[in-house]
Amino acid sequence: MKKTQYILTIICIFFIISCDDYLDQPNPNAPEFPETIQDLEDTNLLINAVYNSLFHHYVLSIEENTLNSDEGSVGNRGNGGNNPLDRLVWYRHEYNSATTEVSRKWAALYRGIFIANQAIHGLELIEPTISSQTEIDEWNKQKAEAQFFRGLYHFYLHSTFNNGNIIIRDRFEADLDARNKDVSSSEEVIDFFRQDLKAAIEFLPNPSEIQEQGRITKGTATMILANSYLYEGTDAAIETAKNLYQDLINNFGYQLETDMAKMFTTEGEFNSESIFEVPYTIDFNVTDNAFDENSLHNRLAGRSAPFTFGGQQRFLPSSWLILEYLNEEIDPLDNRNVIQAGNGSTTTRRVSMRASAMVALNNDLDTRVYQSPNVLQAGNLGGGNNNFITSLFKKYTNHDIASSEQATSSGDRNKSGKNVTINRLSEVYLNLAECYIRQNQISDALNAINAVRSRWGLIKLGVGSPSASFDNIVYDQTTLMEHLMFFEKPLELSSEGHAIRIIDLRRWNVAQARFSDLALRQYHPIQYDAPTGLSRGSITSRANGTITLFDPSDPPGNLNIIYNEFEGAATNYSINQGYLPIPEDEVNNNTAN
Template identity: 50%
Template sequence: MKNIKIIFTILSVILLAWSCEEYLDEPNPNAPELLEAVNNLEDTEKVLNGVYNSLFNHFLLSIEEDNYRSDIGSMRNRITPNVGLNEHLDYYFKTVNPSTRRVDQRWGALYRGIFFANQALAALDQIRPGLEGDDLDEWNLQRAQALFFRGTYHFYLHSVFNEGKIIIRDGYEPDVTKRHKDVSSSEEVIAFFRKDLEEAIEYLPMPSEITELGRVSKGAATMILANSYLYEGTQGGTRNMVLINQAMQLYESLRDDFGYALETEVNPIEGSMMFTTAGEFNSESIFEINYTTDFGLELNEFDERSPHNRLASRGGHFNFRGQDFMQPATWLMLAYEEEPIDPSNPINTVVTGDGNQDTRRVSLRASNMIFLNDDLDTPVYGGPNAMNAGRFTGLASRNLTITAFKKYTNHDLGVPDEQATGSSNRLKSGKNAIVNRLSEVLLNLAECYIYNGRVQDAINEINKIRNRWALMPLDINSQLNNDGVPYDETSLMEHLMFIEKPLELSVEGHATRVIDLRRWGVASQRFNDLSQQFYRGTFYPKDGRRIVTPELARGPLATITRALSDIETIPLSEVPADADTRQQRNIFNEFPLSATNYSNNNGYLPIPAEEDINNNEFEN
């Protein structure tokens, strides 16, 4: 159920009419009149709802952009990626600069949210005198929520901009001439946002005490705090065991004390509840953005005040009226295809059209994360998967659309395409976005255990997730891809970095994969290795009726009548030296410039040029 009280409450009053580039110098049309009108806790609640509304801004998480910044995303034209959209190329080629489009929008979105939080804190301070009893409890609760957002948004800025040296905005300043400030050191920023989060934790409710879906809990603040310790403790491949162990204790508490549980309701045909409308705010969700199409449809799809989600279209497959922008990298797609399923788990058994039993073609994790043409056992949009989705449109036609991420699409609603879901506008989806969930806790905890030499304990945490998806469990005595060779700290960490973490959490969270590659100290080598990997598109036989091969035509989806294509990895010895020849033979590689250009920013974004221009105190 969507929570109407949180979403869109007094939206026209609270949300400020700043542009993305001029947030610092634009006057606030609601101040100081807004704060002068605040007299009680009902008024401050309205101001606080404006802070929650800041979550709707897509540039807050910048999931689309970070897909290109990491190793999990590819351009939709893989053979000639430089024909893509300009706003994607800088991120994919790692040539982002202070004037790159959307850098300033991300910066502005986060500081706008911080302004709202500071405005709420100022309003609360204004009515604090004389409050006691239940009113004081409510005051503390509202203040804790505002502190959570101010702390979290500073943490986000610190994690992605300017090596953590960003501007600390610690109070509401209605006078625009006094808002100019220089950046603070990374250490000062960390101390500031941790203090906010620690104060918030004291008064935020436990997850079981949340009465309005979408409100933040003690668990969400604990998750952000834990991540901050892990990120600092592993920055650049270093190991600070004091910080790592602080993170470990918080992750263990999140696992054991907050009531979170892996979403294990997995149907062998329909898949998991995890990334469906019916599965919103499930037992695994820690922090989730509550989008809706129940109201606000009069606002433009690119109006960041609107409560709808563009990601269903941006990541959705073209044949379902999606835009194909958020493409999975080829290595990731193949890794999903190759995940070994547990044949002893009955959930991996499907009934074929003749009543016999057979084993699923691809893993349940793969089925829930991306569209695969091999996955003929899982219907999407109310019909057979390969009827429209998957890797069948060819490698040179339609910009090499060969797959798509599934998490943010409306594949579960039983409608023909994204255009038909709720709003009649493919760019207005009501699908929620999960920012943090229990799987991330378990994987980060496993990482902490590895650093402590607790390999079996780490495997136990990873296997909880693998068992949920009916995957082959890890065995400390025999590596999945190296039979008979035991896992040790190094090999298990490799597995976690390049299999478990990206396959479980692809395109989730706030810059999760970008930050992981950077803090592990493997980003440059990773992009170099991937740029040396070549792939070739292959095609199944087809005639004029575009039929599939007999081995694919089985079970309830045996009536598929569309040709399918596939991709295979090829050795360098088979790669033609001439680029035109490679293109003619559908041979391609990815991340060709990422390794070369990664050192430009070393995994960070620069402070936008607009800040340099408008901020009189800025000396970066």
């Protein structure tokens, strides 16, 4: 019902807004705009259209950004093979200004900005008619929502395109010729979107005050503003980011979720740590084409699930990431890590709760996936096109409610109603930890990281009391930052948010070295049978089930196959340096360039 409550407010907008190319039409609303805007009900339709822009697949570009980072791999591992070419250009960092997805992302973000500017223009038109305090409050809230999205989308463009030098679109222009503008400097763009975000914070409601789930709050805008300062990276900006993150933890009511049934499941949508979330649904308009970017559903479930479960396995966890999830050390003193076996005895979880929530792993016999014991290997163990499907990103799949991606109520693997979480509280804690590390406040940084680790039942970092589980390592500024960069943050936020990982690798100035290091790592798949007759609570392992794991050790595993990952990324990262180029269409059609 929570989705119904929100989505009903935006369905009517499909009949009003049509703007696949934000520059093609002087008026994506109707020929009469803006003359037809008379009151706050009319402007609210425009605000709902701004919200609707968030559903566009390429606003977040999760597939592309995962493969563009060190967290994603293609179906057959290695550096090519039988994978779709539109995936390989991202995995190998071969994208350029003519790449389709580059143009689509640019257009999706500026389309959202265009609609936000329409909404602001409409609000300014009716401002002289606003008189009562109720109307004033509603007017301020609507404008804050529009300014948030305009600021957000400029922030996303700044973070991913052309070294931050992008076009500022600060007003609605009815004249097509007036829309031809040159790029502004990165500094000018930062100033612009921060003004929007700060203005939005003043009038947006607190999280506890929203009536419709999915609406933007002060917390959402504060999160984006804080990340902008973190990404800037100067000492002054880090201090500002730290204060904003502390505010988010202490004053907005967010809590780290401790109910593992609510982490990346349908039951856990809008859980206690959700700050910014896209409320997809298949309750309405399910007949819309799966590739209609106005549709209320998303394609990510089918794209991230393997063939075994009716998916397309277009982006999968990379091998190093799988191994790190497998190797996470759980806290033996945390009762949640104790499993009741079928014979009345107890045993310890095979993998961490974090690993179980984030990805599916073949030897995680304690967690059901798609209503079955967790055995992913589909065979095909020989030859150069080996798929090695030993894992999947669970956060976008319907693993908790269906037997496969084709068995959901939509009947279409490309029509998923599962929400997509963009920002959540654990990101706040880890970004705050980075601020503390930068300021050499190691104890505070450890506390922030350990708050996240404790939620998952993992051992804590640092030296602690004998009554608690610590790794007993003395961290300094360098070693703790390395842990945050290469272990804690990627494992907590894998394939999540808006380009978090590639932006992090770029701003930390470690991307080239990271890809070069990963390209040298060899992986040797090994084959073995699952234990027979082993009952783990309600999950019984499959007898003689073929399971494949990655073993980086020498000699090669019993499949006699060796492969490397990220060789293309290591070679080609220097071409774009972690940014997307301005699309060829924009360069050719914008006469101001």
